[in-house]
Structure formats: C-alpha cells, structure tokens
Amino acid sequence: MQRLATASGRIGLRRTRQRSAVLAALQSCGDFVSAQDLHRVISEGDTTVGLTTVYRTLRDLENSGRIDMIREQDGSRLFRHRRAVGHSHYLVCRCCLRSWPVDSDIVEVWADAAAEAAGFTSVEHTVELTGVCARCAAAVSKGEPPCRQASGHQADHRTSPH
Secondary structure, three states: OHHHHHHHHHOOOOOOHHHHHHHHHHHHHOOOEEHHHHHHHHHOOOOOOOHHHHHHHHHHHHHHOOEEEEEOOOOOEEEEEOOOOOOOOEEEEOOOOOEEEOOOHHHHHHHHHHHHHHOOOOOOOOOOEEEOOHHHHHHHHOOOOOOEOOOOOEOOOOOOOO
16 A cells, blocks of 8 residues: 555655555556446445545546546546556457557557647647457357446456456
C-alpha cells in the first residue's frame, strides 16, 4: 500500500486510505473494469469506500494520467491501471473486455499529420479500438454464450495474454 500511496502523492493527489484501496483494486483487476465492479472488489476487502468516492478517485486518476478509460458501446466507462508511462492505445474485446496493447506509432503519426494539416497545436487524442477476440469469436461460432455475465459486467478479472 505504501508504494501506491507514494504513487498517488507523486501525481499531486492527497494520500488517503480510500485512494490506495482504489489503486490496489484497479491493479488487481488487470483489465478494464467498471466503477461499480471496482467498488464491489474493494467492498470484498477490509476497506470501506463509497461508490461516490470510487467515481471521484477514478476521475482524479484519469486526469492525472495514472489510469486508462474507454467507453463501451452503451456509453458506460471502463477503467484500467495504466501499465506504462505515457500515452497508450488498446484493442479491447467487446465480449470479454480483455485488452491488448497496440503499437501506437501509426496512430501518433496520423494524429500529428491531421493536426498539422488543420493548423492545430498541442493536440491530444483518444482512439478506441474494439472488436471480438479470437477466443470469444470461437465461442460464439460454436453457439456458446459470451464470456461476460448477463449484467454486462466482467464475469471475472482476466488479464491480457500479452
């Protein structure tokens, strides 16, 4: 926990037991997870953190660049602890929510060229690549159910094979 508290202190966030719990839970989940599922994971532990605090902490961590956020097709937001420093892009399976890092050089070159052509500077971008991974596609082709619970949230906290 000290490492997590120190990490949140470095990004200008006050160190609290709740923030440390959110960061630890996010790291334990591995892949993208909803705020509600993250709250459930935290509630299963020894720390009490309200859902509003989870949302507020996720917003602060996203603004500080410590976590990645993607939107599902219905607009709901999913979060994941950023594994690497800097800007990242992921391919995310719409069925199981597992994610794979994508070499983003092509995206970065394209974004820079588009910005330059339009006369923009200091451009930031968000690119979300979603699809169906090979494992889920195989399951669907066999008539098996998708890898997610009926509620639409992750059935468990899988990690990417990469």
